[in-house]
Amino acid sequence: MGWVAIVGGDHGVVRASLPEASPSSALDAVQPEIGVAVHTPEQHIDSRVLITAFCAGEPVDLTDIPIDTRDVSPFFKKAWEACRSIPSGQTRSYRWLAEQAGNARAARGAGQAMARNKLALLVPCHRVVSSSGELHGFGGAGLPLKSRLLAMELGR
DNA sequence: GAAGAGTTGTACT
DNA sequence: AGTACAACTCTTC
Incomplete structure (x- = not known):
């Protein structure tokens, strides 16, 4: 990789x-x-x-793998943990993430959590997609990598 | 499909 | 406390 x-x-x-x-x-x-x-x-x-x-x-x-999230807000922490619980190769929407974190309408906030995620791979933010199931968003050159990671998890 | 409005959490003033 | 920003989502052209 x-x-x-x-x-x-x-x-x-x-x-x-x-x-x-x-x-x-x-x-x-x-x-x-x-x-x-x-x-x-x-x-x-x-x-x-x-x-x-x-x-x-x-x-x-x-x-x-233990991660240090002491200086992170509760919402972010829950969003990350929810993200970590996503099975390999599967995807969830930002909305789903928001629900797990406590507020179904905080999809945008969930996006922030992923955007500021400092633990690449440990918090598989590449498994989070838009509600339409499409891969979009992800700042800059992140998209190619994201799809590559997903393809790899699917065994290809 | 594209454009707009509605919502929420965070960071900064 | 108030304001601006964002890797969103839903409703309407």
């Missing part, structure tokens, strides 16, 4: 980059959180293994 950089803190993974074309660009993506990284990679070795397997197309369960 490419290069993925993950930043682990004492309370779980704090930041995970999207699959990038090179190691350096992946590192740039997590630059803001590099300050809280722990210097004991062994603590997050499992996370690394799982992500590696995931990118290889294996049906691993990324839900086991």
Whole structure:
């Protein structure tokens, strides 16, 4: 898939980059959180293994990876957890996400949650689509990657 | 299909 | 508290 950089803190993974074309660009993506990284990679070795397997197309369960969402609003947190519960290869709408988070009319807010999701792959925001079931939105060059991830999860 | 209105959560002033 | 913004959704041309 490419290069993925993950930043682990004492309370779980704090930041995970999207699959990038090179190691350096992946590192740039997590630059803001590099300050809280722990210097004991062994603590997050499992996370690394799982992500590696995931990118290889294996049906691993990324839900086991601990994520640090302490400084995130309750709504965002619920939206992310709902997102993590989406089975691999399946998709849900932003509206569905909003319902799980507590307010069915907050679809737009749910979109914000995904947009600011710092934990690429761990919170599979690529499985979230518009209510029409189409892949749209996703800022900039995210769409190609999104469809690639979905295709991979479907076993292709 | 395209355009507009309705709603909500967050960040900033 | 008030305002602007957003990876939304539903209703109407």
